[in-house]
Amino acid sequence: MNAFYSDTFVLPLPEHHRFPMAKYRLVRERLIAEAVLLPEDLHIPEPVDWNDLRVVHDAAYVEAVANGTLPADMQRRIGFPWSPMMVERSRRSVGATLAAARDVVGAPAAGTRRMAPSVAANLAGGTHHAFRDRGEGFCVFNDVAVAASVLLRDGAIARAAVVDCDVHQGNGTAAIFRDEPAVFTFSLHGEKNFPFRKEVSDLDVTFADGAGDDEYLTALAAHLPGVLDTHRPDVVFYLAGADPYEGDRLGRLGLTIDGLRSRDRFVFDACRARGIPIVVTMSGGYAPDVNAIVTIHCNTIREAVRVLGAECCVPGAVPSATVPGAVPSAAVPGAVPSAAAPGAVPSAATHHAACTQPPAPCTAPCTAPGT
Numbered sequence: 001m002n003a004f005y006s007d008t009f010v011l012p013l014p015e016h017h018r019f020p021m022a023k024y025r026l027v028r029e030r031l032i033a034e035a036v037l038l039p040e041d042l043h044i045p046e047p048v049d050w051n052d053l054r055v056v057h058d059a060a061y062v063e064a065v066a067n068g069t070l071p072a073d074m075q076r077r078i079g080f081p082w083s084p085m086m087v088e089r090s091r092r093s094v095g096a097t098l099a100a101a102r103d104v105v106g107a108p109a110a111g112t113r114r115m116a117p118s119v120a121a122n123l124a125g126g127t128h129h130a131f132r133d134r135g136e137g138f139c140v141f142n143d144v145a146v147a148a149s150v151l152l153r154d155g156a157i158a159r160a161a162v163v164d165c166d167v168h169q170g171n172g173t174a175a176i177f178r179d180e181p182a183v184f185t186f187s188l189h190g191e192k193n194f195p196f197r198k199e200v201s202d203l204d205v206t207f208a209d210g211a212g213d214d215e216y217l218t219a220l221a222a223h224l225p226g227v228l229d230t231h232r233p234d235v236v237f238y239l240a241g242a243d244p245y246e247g248d249r250l251g252r253l254g255l256t257i258d259g260l261r262s263r264d265r266f267v268f269d270a271c272r273a274r275g276i277p278i279v280v281t282m283s284g285g286y287a288p289d290v291n292a293i294v295t296i297h298c299n300t301i302r303e304a305v306r307v308l309g310a311e312c313c314v315p316g317a318v319p320s321a322t323v324p325g326a327v328p329s330a331a332v333p334g335a336v337p338s339a340a341a342p343g344a345v346p347s348a349a350t351h352h353a354a355c356t357q358p359p360a361p362c363t364a365p366c367t368a369p370g371t
């Protein structure tokens with residue numbers, strides 16, 4: 001799968017700043033070290049075009065960010081000091097989500113390989129507290145809102161859904177799409193947590209302080225299938241925040257690392273079972289133990305790769321990288337792993353090189369034509 005990163009654009013922060021800037025590089029390095037992704041899966045995105053940013057953000061806000069002329073209180077709400085690198089990194093991160101989105105809907109960025117495009121990732125992003133005219137909570141521009149809006153503008157999709165599992169409400173995203181029926185906003189978040197003035201998403205599911213795996217996963221399972229079946233998005237933007245973790249400094253919930261991985265698996269499986277491409281972004285994560293954050297984010301990518309790996313056991317599905325010009329298997333409506341060969345290990349020729357785990361046992365009846 002293709003993953004886009006911008007951690008080489010490091011914005012200068014004061015010592016002891018609470019934003020864990022290093023986590024992004026550590027996530028990328030561990031994904032490579034543990035062969036979850038291959039070096040050729042990783043790409044530095046182009047910075048998002050200024051005009052594309054203005055599809056969502058007010059021109060005056062974009063200009064003030066670009067020039068470093070935001071009023072001091074607006075810059076403080078963002079939480080980062082202004083620097084040219086803050087601007088560059090913010091544009092690259094939006095560019096990463098847009099590149100991942102184009103990849104999964106069938107318009108991959110130049111130089112990227114075309115795999116069966118059911119999932120692609122931004123190894124940062126999920127900056128959901130950015131509004132049209134301002135940023136806050138370490139969010140300058142709203143990457144998911146820009147990517148979804150650009151795809152809609154370009155006619156690449158007709159509908160999108162945002163599945164926001166960061167522990168904080170996706171307030172900026174909710175506000176941006178309040179009057180946009182083509183984008184369904186679904187946020188699961190802590191009731192008592194930041195932002196303290198919540199916006200109204202199309203669906204908000206809230207949790208009391210201390211809620212754990214069972215409560216969270218039950219709520220996710222109760223609502224996500226209905227969102228996907230009712231809205232029928234052409235693409236899902238998944239914000240896989242690491243901050244519902246019990247060890248998070250800002251999260252106030254009680255999910256375990258295993259529980260968060262189950263969350264990821266449920267989201268990916270629910271989308272895949274319906275043939276919906278997924279763009280995954282990392283979003284927040286503030287545990288004092290940066291290793292825990294990195295593990296949670298890497299698990300998300302592991303599960304994403306597992307979704308692609310499962311493509312391998314669809315009879316006849318060959319990763320398109322091995323067949324130039326092949327139609328991606330995600331284009332087969334309803335294609336799911338075949339029940340005819342439960343647990344079958346695909347041949348090397350049909351197994352995605354980056355899929356380091358055995359394909360998931362086939363649990364759903366195959367509805368693909370002819371199988």
Ligand SMILES: [Zn+2]
Pocket residue numbers: 166167168241243283284285
């Ligand atoms: Zn968060």
